[in-house]
Amino acid sequence: MTESPLLEVHGLTVHHGQLRAVSDVSFSVRPGEVYAIIGANGAGKSTLLRTIAGLNHPSSGSVLLDGTDVTRLRAEKRATAGISLVPEGRRLFPSLTLEENLKVGASYARRGPWDIPAVLELFPFMKDRRGQKTAQMSGGEQQQVAISRALVANPRVLLLDEVSLGLAPVIVHRIYDVLPRILASGVTVLLVEQDVAQARRVASQMQCLLEGRTTLEGRPSDFTSEQVEAAYFGLAGGNTGGAH
């Protein structure tokens, strides 16, 4: 009864110059699930997502979307194939208005349930502010625009990089509140979080990275907080922690 995975990562290794940022990481994400990658600053989480999106290039390993190898595909082709990344720091187009940002996101969209009216319903604050430049908006608002810009492309897999970074908890909750609606529309989510509690709450599968290596993998309910903590910080004594 195992469904075939939508996104597979096999033995991915990524270098930043001399630095080995991601080391032999493998996992697979099944359709409709939320897969979370947790880890401390510099654990290689963002590099992993950027490599899946095609912005960074792996030294070895492969990325498969629905069984098709996309490792050699350029970033813009991966986006149109159905991998949309909401990048760290949101990266909206500062000289464009909110609506123009969404229009760029929809320029090469796949067919599907998401379009500009639909995301305006998802984040209603955007309705009145369509003509505004996004640079004047708060971090939480920018984050919602960035998610919307990725959604209007109708991705098969939505990659969320540190959605909660630098935001007040109440805003983070508001953003995570829409996750069920995104999943219900048939989008699969792979997210990266520093906030372990948040990640454990929403994820159906998770893995922890430490210095680019997998230190823990499984269902969030399989692990105690102590085990996750050990994997997160690389503490000796955790029974899944990195060997020294």
Place this chain on the structure above:
Amino acid sequence: MAWVNAIIQGILTGGLYALFACGLSLLFGVMKVVNLAHGDLAVVGAYIGIGVIAVTHMPFLWSIPVVLVLMAVLGYVLQRSVIQAALSRGELITLIVTFGLSIVIENGLQQFFTANTRGIDVGSSIVTSSFSIGSQIQIGWLPVIIFALAVIVLLALQYFLSASKYGRLIRAVADDREAALLSGVNSRHVFGVAAAVAFATVGLAGVAYGMSGVVSPTTGTDTILLFAFAAVVIGGLGSLWGTLLGGIVLGVAQQVGAQINISYEALAGYIIFLVVLVFRPQGLTARRTQS
């Protein structure tokens, strides 16, 4: 009255300079490419016009769409091949590559068209006639038409950039290339389209120049490129309407200089250019500081 005349002629010349400058400004604003072959490309546009008219004997006005299309294709192809390859290796490399392009074009033109000066023969039509205001001011129709053309081109460019799909994509790629890639935007293609538009405008400017005077293969580097740069710098980098203002300031300075002493024409233009660089290096219309 002679001074008023100089100022009017200067303003009208400014239209031509703006036509030269807007493509340069567009390429810099979008891709951070300082195109040193820009003047030579204007000359290529003029020679395409001359060549097309000589071969097909079509009316000179009909040569304009031919020039626009051929220059746009040339722009797209050059961007996707040589300029993009240079861009991937760093902004400084584009300077060297476009400088090389400039030399290749200039020598190629000399090979095919010789070093003789040529003009686009507009015959005796409205463009060669003029009208007078009072007894001392005579205004040619051609400079007026070129000025109007410059305004139309700038309006069209502004509309294209602010309201069309490709204009939006060009601005998005200029803002953040990676974020645009993540939205499925092929940044190379978008840059190609921007280059096609920029080359079409410079081709049009070349034809206008060829109608109002004569060109030779070296006109591009020794006259047009310098004036276009001066207009862009005076007006403010990356600002479309700034190029019109810059062109006008440059044109008026030259004509007023010539009014004082005919040998001061070029000098006066460069003095204004340097004064602006010293006291307002961001240009007259720059709204925001370069980040």
